[in-house]
Amino acid sequence: xxxxxxxxxxxxxxxxxxxxxxxxxxxxSPWVIGFVLLTLLPLLGSxxxxxxxWKIVSDPVWVGLANYKELFTEExxxxxxxxxxxxxxxxxxxxxxxxxxxxxxxxxDLPYSGILRTIYYMPCVVSSVAAALLWSYxxxxxxxxxxxxxxxxxxxxxxxxxxxxxxxxxxxIMSLWGIGGGIVIYLAGLQTVPQHLHEAARLAGAxxxxxxxxxxxxxxxxxxxxxxxxxxxxxxxxxTSGYLITDGGPNNSTMFYALYLYKNAFQYHKxxxxxxxxxxxxxxxxxxxxxxxxxxxxxxxxxxxxxxxD
Amino acid sequence: xxxxHVQFFARYGVILLFAVTMLVxxxxxxxxxxxxxxxxxERPMNWWVDSFxxxxxLKFFTDYDGWxxxxxxxxxxxxxxxxxxxxxxxxxxxxxxxxxxYKKIIMVLLLITMMMPGTVTxxxxxxxxxxxxxxxxxxxxxxxAFLGNAYYIFLLRQYYLTIPQPILDAARxxxxxxxxxxxxxxxxxxxxxxIIMVLNTFISVWSDLxxxxxxxxxxxxxTFPVLLSYMNSSYGNAGTLPSIMAGGILSAIPTLLVYFIGxxxxxxxxxxxxxDK
Numbered sequence: 001x002x003x004x005x006x007x008x009x010x011x012x013x014x015x016x017x018x019x020x021x022x023x024x025x026x027x028x029s030p031w032v033i034g035f036v037l038l039t040l041l042p043l044l045g046s047x048x049x050x051x052x053x054w055k056i057v058s059d060p061v062w063v064g065l066a067n068y069k070e071l072f073t074e075e076x077x078x079x080x081x082x083x084x085x086x087x088x089x090x091x092x093x094x095x096x097x098x099x100x101x102x103x104x105x106x107x108x109d110l111p112y113s114g115i116l117r118t119i120y121y122m123p124c125v126v127s128s129v130a131a132a133l134l135w136s137y138x139x140x141x142x143x144x145x146x147x148x149x150x151x152x153x154x155x156x157x158x159x160x161x162x163x164x165x166x167x168x169x170x171x172x173i174m175s176l177w178g179i180g181g182g183i184v185i186y187l188a189g190l191q192t193v194p195q196h197l198h199e200a201a202r203l204a205g206a207x208x209x210x211x212x213x214x215x216x217x218x219x220x221x222x223x224x225x226x227x228x229x230x231x232x233x234x235x236x237x238x239x240t241s242g243y244l245i246t247d248g249g250p251n252n253s254t255m256f257y258a259l260y261l262y263k264n265a266f267q268y269h270k271x272x273x274x275x276x277x278x279x280x281x282x283x284x285x286x287x288x289x290x291x292x293x294x295x296x297x298x299x300x301x302x303x304x305x306x307x308x309x310d
Numbered sequence: 311x312x313x314x315h316v317q318f319f320a321r322y323g324v325i326l327l328f329a330v331t332m333l334v335x336x337x338x339x340x341x342x343x344x345x346x347x348x349x350x351x352e353r354p355m356n357w358w359v360d361s362f363x364x365x366x367x368l369k370f371f372t373d374y375d376g377w378x379x380x381x382x383x384x385x386x387x388x389x390x391x392x393x394x395x396x397x398x399x400x401x402x403x404x405x406x407x408x409x410x411x412y413k414k415i416i417m418v419l420l421l422i423t424m425m426m427p428g429t430v431t432x433x434x435x436x437x438x439x440x441x442x443x444x445x446x447x448x449x450x451x452x453x454x455a456f457l458g459n460a461y462y463i464f465l466l467r468q469y470y471l472t473i474p475q476p477i478l479d480a481a482r483x484x485x486x487x488x489x490x491x492x493x494x495x496x497x498x499x500x501x502x503x504x505i506i507m508v509l510n511t512f513i514s515v516w517s518d519l520x521x522x523x524x525x526x527x528x529x530x531x532x533t534f535p536v537l538l539s540y541m542n543s544s545y546g547n548a549g550t551l552p553s554i555m556a557g558g559i560l561s562a563i564p565t566l567l568v569y570f571i572g573x574x575x576x577x578x579x580x581x582x583x584x585x586d587k
Contacts, residue, residue, distance in 0.1 A: 021409075021410055021411075023408065023488075024404050024408040024409070024410040027400055027401065027403065027404035027408065027488075028401050028404045028405065028416070028458075030397045030400065030401055030456060030457050030458045031397070031401045031420075031457065031458035031460075031463060033457055034454065034457025034458050035419060035423060037438065037457070038431065038435055038438070038454055038457065039423050039426055039431060041434075041438055042431050042434030042435045042437070042438050043426075043430075043431065043434065045434055045437060045438065046433070046434035046437070049434075049437070056440075102325070102328060105321055105324060105325050106325060110322065110325070111322075114570075114573065116325060116326075116329055117573065118566070118569060118570050118573070119329045119332055119333060120328075120329065120332060121569055122332065122333075122336065122562070122566060123332060123335075123336075125513060125517070125562055125565035125566055125568075125569055126336075126517075126558060126561075126562045126565075127517045127519070127534070127535050127538060127558055127561040127562065128517060128519055128535065129519055129535050129538040129539045129542060129554075129558070130339070130538060130554065130555065130557065130558025130559075130561060130562070131558075133538075133542055133551070133554055133555075133558070134335055134338070134339050134555070134558070135335070137551070138335060138338070143351045143355070145334070145335075145338060145355075148355055177332065177335065180332075233425070233427055236427070237427055237428065237429040239429065239520075240519070240520075244539070244542075258429045261429065261433065262433075265433045265436070266524070271437070274433050275433065275434065278429070278430045278431075278433055278434060279430075281427065281429060281430055282426075282427065282430040285425075285427050285430070289425065
């Protein structure tokens with residue numbers, strides 16, 4: 001951008017025809033209302049509530065940092081943090097590698113590729129309730145599909161959901177069923193990899209791995225970064241499987257952060273504590289996203305760098 | 311040539327193996343939905359069905375009043391789709407084409423909202439709805455759709471900016487106002503993104519458990535996923551499993567169809583380079 005250059009006559013005319021500021025605000029007003037009502041107000045309101053004790057029926061009572069202090073000395077809260085981070089560490093790398101690899105295998109002309117893609121995407125469209133129920137039976141100690149298959153090769157499977165050493169792993173395995181969402185994004189990303197570079201590299205004698213690391217991955221780096229961020233943000237908010245399948249148990253081994261937040265809000269009716277938890281999560285996510293972007297900045301390649309907004 | 315064949319079969323083999331693994335749970339779901347409730351937990355497991363008996367599906371409609379809940383969900387999907395299309399089309403148009411000196415601030419706010427984790431705002435939003443007196447009505451489940459979605463606004467803006475300038479100029483010279491320009495030229499040209507928005511909205515509203523679970527107090531207004539979760543918890547035993555699986559399959563069919571139809575548009579909409587303006 002050239003900064004404050006004099007607008008040309010043509011530009012000035014267009015600006016006049018396009019109308020001035022009031023019309024702009026009228027047109028974006030739905031979003032402004034939404035932003036204030038659904039983001040700004042809840043966020044600031046919850047910051048206030050997080051410093052109070054509030055049981056909905058009575059007025060909030062200011063308690064300062066008490067909610068935060070209580071949380072950080074609480075066994076379950078700390079455990080929910082550990083469980084959530086552990087779950088992210090287990091699922092995100094596997095999920096990313098597996099869905100990228102599958103997308104690369106699926107890319108290009110393959111017979112029945114439309115059907116195959118749909119198969120991979122299918123788990124993402126099953127209602128979370130049906131999926132949760134399905135998997136709780138798949139992991140069943142006695143009749144479950146997994147343990148039946150394991151018994152075929154003479155291994156006695158663990159009590160997946162009833163044993164605190166295995167429950168989180170079980171939910172992590174289940175999450176791999178949903179890699180289809182990532183595959184769709186990676187498939188789209190693979191279309192943007194410049195083919196002429198591949199041809200040139202191939203002619204120059206570069207092998208498949210070499211091309212993967214010097215062409216495919218670098219040109220997909222913005223998408224990889226985007227996926228990493230989405231996965232982290234999504235992973236830290238994992239809720240459904242813990243809520244529907246294990247209800248946080250056994251022994252809080254699947255008490256995800258979001259699940260504990262939900263329980264504080266809607267079961268124990270501790271509004272102040274729930275709001276404090278929301279804010280802590282918000283800060284964790286912001287800090288992590290910032291770190292990821294900072295660290296990855298030199299590694300991400302944008303084809304049109306400096307594409308400024310007008 | 312030979313090596314290429316081997317490579318192809320190896321690649322295809324891996325894809326098929328993965329695909330089969332993904333399908334096994336589905337397969338189990340389907341055969342369970344046809345099983346006699348008494349025989350669900352036979353050991354060794356019966357990998358096929360005795361007969362294709364649709365009684366579990368029928369039970370879903372007769373015993374659990376499935377139609378009512380399907381209709382409730384369809385209704386909610388429709389109004390959400392209308393809201394998402396109209397609000398985002400308009401807001402993105404303003405952000406893309408209208409002049410405003412502090413547009414950068416708007417873009418930053420959009421990005422921040424986009425990154426705002428749902429879990430963080432969900433509960434505070436609940437408090438806002440309670441204060442507004444919307445708790446107990448269906449409004450929290452559809453009004454937000456009419457208030458724009460930062461992600462779609464962003465996606466649409468990027469796509470709008472790829473529309474060739476001469477086309478827009480020609481329309482303006484021909485006397486097109488903002489509204490006509492938007493509905494007759496810009497929206498049709500951004501069709502792939504709108505298809506994605508419609509499909510995504512359908513899928514997310516159709517399968518959303520959480521919002522309806524919190525906000526719907528009247529048993530008659532419950533949605534399909536809420537019904538499934540109640541079937542599980544209130545009747546929760548092996549006897550209802552086949553009916554729940556039948557319901558699960560029924561709930562997956564529309565979304566699968568939607569995905570199959572929208573697949574091409576989906577890839578088209580995500581493949582555009584941010585720089586092409």
